[in-house]
Amino acid sequence: MRRIIQLWALAAVTSAFAKVDLAIIPTRDTVQLTIYNSADMTLVREQRALTLRKGMNTLQFSWENTLIDPTSLEMLPKANADQIDVLDLVYPPRVKNLGLWNVNSRISGKSPVEISYLTSGLSWRAFYMGTLSPDETQLQLQGYVRITNNSGEDYENAETRLIVGKVHMIDEIAALARREHPYGSPVPIPRSAGRPKMKAVTLMMRVGEPSYDMELKKMKKQGLSEYFLYTIEGTETIPNGWSKRLPSFDTAEIPVMNLYKFDEERYGKQVRRFLSFDNDKAHKLGDTPIPGGSMRIYQSTGEEAHLSFQGQSSFKYIPVGEKVELDLGRVENVRVEPKRMKYETANHRYHHKGNLSGYDIRQNVTVEVRNTRPVPIKIEIKRTFDSEYWTLEKSGDFGTFEQDDKHTVTFTLELPPASTKTFSYQLTTYHGDNQEGK
């Protein structure tokens, strides 16, 4: 079945419903798609030249087997706005997928209008490829977007824009599109709502001549409110069922830090590897936020640009100036082994019946950190204690130390290639009455 959107002009007649003198509106001049990824929603804007008559004009806009939200339909005159009044938008009874605009015009002749609506069925996502230099100090980061058209319709030569950001929606566009009546019905038990025949947006769009770009397309990025708008250069043709990968950015030689983390509370006993850099100018980035997406990390082996796969990560949306930590997963070539070397209780206190009312627990802990890799590394070791009442005495090469929150501390060490460091601490926790004054 052909899925179509049609726009008809009904000439000035006495009744809006007497459909006489139908004339199809010429094809769209331009089509613009603004595709969201936080909601199944695409804003479609199309421009057409209408031939209006002086007086009342009725324009019929109909669609079939699409997921257009009828409540989002809007028509705006793009010229002669003070001469053209859009009086109302009528959804006639017992007709589905049809809207009629009653337009009062004080001019006659061609006039451009913009018709916009929200639809569902198109989506996009960001994904990345990272290539580490052989010495792991630099990363080539390539960003892509992948636009998928499951709308049931071929899109030809549409200006394509993508929105990065989380919009607040109270209704799903697809659900609004499936309603029996555009704005629902006040009748408590509505008539059985028919299911749509297709589950996607369907649009027929033909604009101008197909373009054959020989150059790699650029993506214009622009901040709007809390969102980012990516506008793909030129127009795109994405047939139904197809996806299209488009490059978003390609930045080479980003200085990166090999960061390892050990946090038993969060990750268990194994060390995790992270690649860390900042989304800023010092790292040759920082023009725009980086939308969240999955990432494959490769390493250049140096020989004839062969690659080795290092891991897969995903990252969240990274604002400009924010730190990026790509989690490459658990590793075995860096190890952290905390060992309890001594356990004792001390400073016992008793209350009047002779029961224990307070005591200290002293634990001596030795942490051995081994870097078996041929590159220098930085490692963060987090320790979480059972009590908020504690003191710590550190010894050995513990690097830098800071308190994270009321019962968590972090030791940050840097290790040369193939090296081992050991540090110790005595943890005293206070219990019962011994907590007083600590």
Place this chain on the structure above:
Amino acid sequence: MKNSTVRMKHKTAVLVLSAGLIATSSARIKMVALPERGSTDIRLDHPQATLIEEERILTLQQGINQVDFSWKGVNIDSDSIRLMVLGSEHDVTLLNVSYPPNEQALVWEISSPTAKEQNVRISYLLSYIDRLVTYKLVANPSETHVDLNSFLVLRNFSGEDFENARILLDYGEAFERGIQHEETKQMLFLKVGEIPIEKIWTFDAALLPWDPEKENGNVGIPVSYKIANTKANGLGRFALNSGKVRVYQNDGSGGTIVLGEDRIERVPVGEEMEVYIGESRDIVVTQKKMNEKKINLRKNNKGEMVLYDTDELITATLENFKDSPALLTLIQHIEGQWDMAECNMEYELVDASTLKFEIELPANGKKEFKMHYHRRNIHDDRLLSTFHQSRF
């Protein structure tokens, strides 16, 4: 129907009006006139009920007249039906109203001193015809102002076709429109440009995770627009009805993007609406509890603790990664009896346990928030009327 009736011209033929001459209720037979429906008002000022007012001309005979009003296929609240005799001469009197058995009908008994044409207005509540109010806001690129369009959406599922009617809301101009059964009409009734807005970001420590880094997805800070319904803003002439708001923004190149949508409650004159548009991921709040220790311990003779304070320290790093300043509303909660030992920012008490901070974050800047307080804890079974259990 027992008497002869005249069907109105509506397709769904639901409203039947007839007039009888003979004053016996069992034989309401003789039609004297075809009362044409005159002007009709559809009044939508009440959000839950729709009042129909229609004017008719009755051809009355001298003496007692019976006017029969019946309906079929529509839902009319029969107790709501009123008949008003129009005109300055107060000589036509509605004597009584009776309800025939097993019919959706009523009979008015009207006395007239002379034979005459009489204008009357019939009012009743009709079900399943109602209205929605929707709003479209278009923000300028710098988000300082919005253009507001408000639409009246009339939904007629009443069973009745209205050829032409005056459609009235509690404010604004009336629309002259017809509307058929099962038809929906969207009409623009309010258009105000350049309304100043306030954009706010809100972090509520009770609702959002404290450490966004530990979350799998991004933690978005809710972003809202505040718009005051005041004369200074070009509004303020009437309360704004509850309804769905779709917010767009001018993209600076002739187009728009969708910023988000929300539903607002009724906004009285002088008050503000807050429209939640979306989430910001460029404002990042990382909150930590750095200390929570018992102090000022008080024990009974058995050495059991009966009273103590907790010494608590909350810190938060408030980061703005945007290249424009942002006004962050920070909401903190301290339950029970407490006193603030030290706080590096000013707050307003929303209630006994809710603190509201309005914090200006510079562009690409950050601020450190610190809140050091003591909370009283009572350990006594007889006195265990905790904050949550005690009524007030």
